[in-house]
Amino acid sequence: MPNMQKEKTAMPEQLPDVRNKNFSEVALGYSEEQALNEAQRCLHCKNAPCVTGCPVSVRIPEFLALAAKGDFVGAYHVIKSTNSLPAVCGRVCPQETQCEGKCVRGIKGEPVGIGRLERFCADRAMKLMKEKSPDESEGATNSAEDSCIEKKAFTSEGDDGIKVAVIGSGPAGLSCAGDLSSRGYKVTVFEALHKAGGVLVYGIPEFRLPKDIVASEIKELEKKGVDIQCNMVIGKVLSIDELFDAGFKAVFVSTGAGLPRFMGIEGENSNGVYSANEFLTRVNLMKAYRSDYGTPVRAGKAVAVVGGGNVAMDAARCAKRLGAEKVYVIYRRSEAEMPARREEIHHAKEEGIDFRFLTNPVRINADEKGNCRFITCVRMELGEPDESGRRRPVAVDGSEYDIDVDTVIIAVGTVPNPLIRMTTPGLDTDRHGCIITSDGVTTTKQGVYAGGDAVTGAATVILAMGAGRQAAQKIDEYIKGLSKKTE
Amino acid sequence: MFKILKRDVLAENVIRIKIDAPYIAKKAMAGQFVIVIPNENSERIPLTVADYDRSLGTLTLIFQVVGRTTEELAALDEGDSVYSVAGPLGRASEFEGMKKVAVVGGGLGCAIAYPQAKALHEAGVCVDMIAGFRNSSLVILEKEMRAVSKNLIMMTDDGSYGEKGLVTDALRKMIDGGAGYDAVIAIGPPVMMKFVSLLTKQYGIKTIVSMNPIMIDGTGMCGGCRLTVDGKTKFACVDGPDFDGHSVDFDELIRRNNMYKEQEKQSMSLREHFCRLYKLSDGN
Ligand SMILES: Cc1cc2nc3c(=O)[nH]c(=O)nc-3n(C[C@H](O)[C@H](O)[C@H](O)COP(=O)(O)OP(=O)(O)OC[C@H]3O[C@@H](n4cnc5c(N)ncnc54)[C@H](O)[C@@H]3O)c2cc1C
Numbered sequence: 001m002p003n004m005q006k007e008k009t010a011m012p013e014q015l016p017d018v019r020n021k022n023f024s025e026v027a028l029g030y031s032e033e034q035a036l037n038e039a040q041r042c043l044h045c046k047n048a049p050c051v052t053g054c055p056v057s058v059r060i061p062e063f064l065a066l067a068a069k070g071d072f073v074g075a076y077h078v079i080k081s082t083n084s085l086p087a088v089c090g091r092v093c094p095q096e097t098q099c100e101g102k103c104v105r106g107i108k109g110e111p112v113g114i115g116r117l118e119r120f121c122a123d124r125a126m127k128l129m130k131e132k133s134p135d136e137s138e139g140a141t142n143s144a145e146d147s148c149i150e151k152k153a154f155t156s157e158g159d160d161g162i163k164v165a166v167i168g169s170g171p172a173g174l175s176c177a178g179d180l181s182s183r184g185y186k187v188t189v190f191e192a193l194h195k196a197g198g199v200l201v202y203g204i205p206e207f208r209l210p211k212d213i214v215a216s217e218i219k220e221l222e223k224k225g226v227d228i229q230c231n232m233v234i235g236k237v238l239s240i241d242e243l244f245d246a247g248f249k250a251v252f253v254s255t256g257a258g259l260p261r262f263m264g265i266e267g268e269n270s271n272g273v274y275s276a277n278e279f280l281t282r283v284n285l286m287k288a289y290r291s292d293y294g295t296p297v298r299a300g301k302a303v304a305v306v307g308g309g310n311v312a313m314d315a316a317r318c319a320k321r322l323g324a325e326k327v328y329v330i331y332r333r334s335e336a337e338m339p340a341r342r343e344e345i346h347h348a349k350e351e352g353i354d355f356r357f358l359t360n361p362v363r364i365n366a367d368e369k370g371n372c373r374f375i376t377c378v379r380m381e382l383g384e385p386d387e388s389g390r391r392r393p394v395a396v397d398g399s400e401y402d403i404d405v406d407t408v409i410i411a412v413g414t415v416p417n418p419l420i421r422m423t424t425p426g427l428d429t430d431r432h433g434c435i436i437t438s439d440g441v442t443t444t445k446q447g448v449y450a451g452g453d454a455v456t457g458a459a460t461v462i463l464a465m466g467a468g469r470q471a472a473q474k475i476d477e478y479i480k481g482l483s484k485k486t487e
Numbered sequence: 488m489f490k491i492l493k494r495d496v497l498a499e500n501v502i503r504i505k506i507d508a509p510y511i512a513k514k515a516m517a518g519q520f521v522i523v524i525p526n527e528n529s530e531r532i533p534l535t536v537a538d539y540d541r542s543l544g545t546l547t548l549i550f551q552v553v554g555r556t557t558e559e560l561a562a563l564d565e566g567d568s569v570y571s572v573a574g575p576l577g578r579a580s581e582f583e584g585m586k587k588v589a590v591v592g593g594g595l596g597c598a599i600a601y602p603q604a605k606a607l608h609e610a611g612v613c614v615d616m617i618a619g620f621r622n623s624s625l626v627i628l629e630k631e632m633r634a635v636s637k638n639l640i641m642m643t644d645d646g647s648y649g650e651k652g653l654v655t656d657a658l659r660k661m662i663d664g665g666a667g668y669d670a671v672i673a674i675g676p677p678v679m680m681k682f683v684s685l686l687t688k689q690y691g692i693k694t695i696v697s698m699n700p701i702m703i704d705g706t707g708m709c710g711g712c713r714l715t716v717d718g719k720t721k722f723a724c725v726d727g728p729d730f731d732g733h734s735v736d737f738d739e740l741i742r743r744n745n746m747y748k749e750q751e752k753q754s755m756s757l758r759e760h761f762c763r764l765y766k767l768s769d770g771n
């Protein structure tokens with residue numbers, strides 16, 4: 001008999017007033033009892049609507065059945081067979097619009113907490129694996145020191161397998177590398193920054209996705225033989241054509257959509273105005289919140305974050321944690337249109353973030369030293385639906401008002417970096433700078449595949465991961481085709 | 488990788504390191520920069536490529552000790568390794584069509600101006616160099632600069648070396664004397680570049696300046712390096728670092744460079760005055 005409890009089993013969390021002063025994970029994770037209780041809420045529907053909601057078709061009822069019996073490791077392996085990063089996805093997927101959005105239990109109550117259980121199974125399995133081989137407990141080893149020995153190796157003609165290059169180490173790149181390596185390829189991942197992980201390390205904060213989870217995923221890949229080369233800005237230090245010259249048979253481009261957009265309003269270059277990327281990179285990648293790290297960050301007394309996505313939520317919550325007394329989120333549509341995960345909007349509200357919906361900034365005002373002093377906004381109302389299907393916000397005449405802030409964080413979206421596009425003849429992109437593909441991953445240049453945000457524009461971890469796996473499949477087919485031709 | 492092969496002190500607090508970085512050395516061009524992280528916990532800072540040797544795979548960087556990060560870099564010795572070096576970043580300088588050029592360097596800016604002068608000289612362009620320092624103890628690279636320029640004019644603020652005065656005084660004198668420059672390249676503190684640009688504007692001489700704003704990634708990802716050129720927002724790391732000196736909004740640049748002044752003061756251990764990399768408030 002399934003457990004007919006209407007609500008999801010509550011997730012233990014740090015109290016709002018405590019957690020908004022620290023960077024530790026907000027959601028503490030289920031206990032074994034709670035996990036069993038929640039897993040038993042699944043009705044095991046024959047048609048499994050939840051699976052159709054998952055971009056990588058995790059076999060949800062199957063893993064929930066194992067979890068309900070207490071076989072969490074077995075459940076983990078079911079998830080892992082289609083999802084390379086369960087511990088990450090359980091934490092950051094927008095489940096309410098994916099699996100859980102389709103769950104039958106959601107009709108008369110709350111859906112099964114699929115994400116929470118995915119997280120529990122993954123955490124449990126990873127903990128057990130760590131206990132078995134304790135050397136894994138250290139973080140990823142892609143430091144300058146370690147990669148230096150390997151660095152010499154990647155260009156020498158190895159006899160240890162066919163070489164494939166992956167550019168960018170976000171979820172798309174990592175999953176592609178993992179799959180290719182399982183298929184026997186010798187994979188080198190080139191990453192521009194000094195740490196691997198993409199948005200998972202530089203964007204999403206510690207309190208939502210602890211960095212040691214990402215580090216152990218990366219460590220796992222390295223143990224499989226994937227070589228991760230950090231500090232390699234492809235397009236500058238080596239071009240894609242040069243990678244082919246160096247003996248790589250195929251290239252996967254997963255460089256994300258990391259270029260910040262600004263609003264183009266007056267005063268945007270004032271001191272104290274950041275792109276969310278800059279602010280989050282300082283905080284997460286460069287650990288500006290820790291006194292033992294050198295990078296400064298200036299989160300003032302009063303902060304306005306402009307935007308309504310996950311990026312805006314993360315920036316607002318980081319600013320609060322850095323000690324800002326007042327943090328506003330300024331969003332031009334209403335709450336219903338916000339693209340952020342529901343859970344994060346809820347968390348942000350609990351933590352004391354002040355939401356100003358249907359509000360749009362028109363000007364940032366600075367003092368004579370150039371320091372931001374207040375932001376002038378205008379109220380909006382929703383008009384006719386636009387091409388995205390959401391009602392278009394229009395400014396209300398004469399509704400301008402000021403909010404005193406000394407910091408403004410712009411989180412109105414990002415676009416792909418043009419570096420690869422500019423240095424790779426034959427690789428076509430659309431007018432937004434996104435790489436054009438025929439089937440989601442095959443580009444216009446032979447041997448070059450692409451996926452993740454670099455193709456779709458800013459999207460989700462799970463879609464990027466799915467694209468990485470699809471590309472691994474295509475690359476495998478392509479390389480097998482090549483060797484047939486030469487036979 | 489990134490091992491320091493050679494390290495010498497050029498002047499008080501000005502250090503030159505030669506590091507093992509074969510991939511970067513292969514691609515580096517005058518005008519480009521790298522992002523350096525001295526130790527794992529350090530900040531990412533941009534440093535201009537001062538020289539490179541493609542066959543030996545070495546890269547030379549010159550920096551002034553002005554804050555916590557440059558102190559950390561200065562603490563590394565020959566044989567030690569730098570945690571991370573990424574590049575070469577930014578666009579290479581473009582010298583097309585130049586025949587006679589004045590290269591103006593201010594303080595540590597000379598370390599950036601020198602490779603440009605050298606590249607011009609090697610391309611057969613006639614180069615005059617004007618190098619300004621606060622006083623004689625801060626003079627760097629004189630021998631190197633002399634080797635690549637037809638005339639080298641050394642200036643100090645206090646007259647303790649070379650001529651007394653500002654680089655703009657010397658530049659005006661040369662132009663008025665009929666030097667006939669078709670371009671001026673100015674590299675140094677933002678105020679110096681601002682006044683050089685104002686001067687050359689009067690004469691209608693094309694002027695290129697090299698920007699040194701705050702940077703994090705150096706690849707276009709953060710927007711922290713943005714500046715206004717001709718009324719438009721540009722990213723110094725990808726659109727520059729070289730820009731038309733007559734179009735740059737220097738006042739905004741100077742304001743933005745002061746942004747972390749307070750925090751830098753706090754995060755610094757030895758010297759009390761702020762400045763990142765080549766933000767040489769003391770160069771001129
Ligand atoms: C703050 C923030 C919060 C988010 N929250 C969520 C969430 O809760 N849930 C969710 O599903 N999604 C979320 N997203 C979106 C999600 O993170 C992205 O869709 C996903 O990471 C895209 O993966 P990717 O592999 O395509 O690219 P990225 O993760 O962007 O990785 C690209 C990597 O390529 C590197 N690179 C770029 N250019 C080069 C080059 N020329 N040479 C070498 N390397 C290069 C970059 O440095 C980067 O490491 C969030 C994004 C941000 C910014």
Ligand code: SF4
Nearest residue numbers: 054058089093098099
């Ligand atoms: S991967 Fe995401 S969508 Fe798929 S089952 Fe897990 S939480 Fe749901």
Ligand code: FES
Nearest residue numbers: 705707709710724
């Ligand atoms: S340094 Fe980050 S965009 Fe230029």
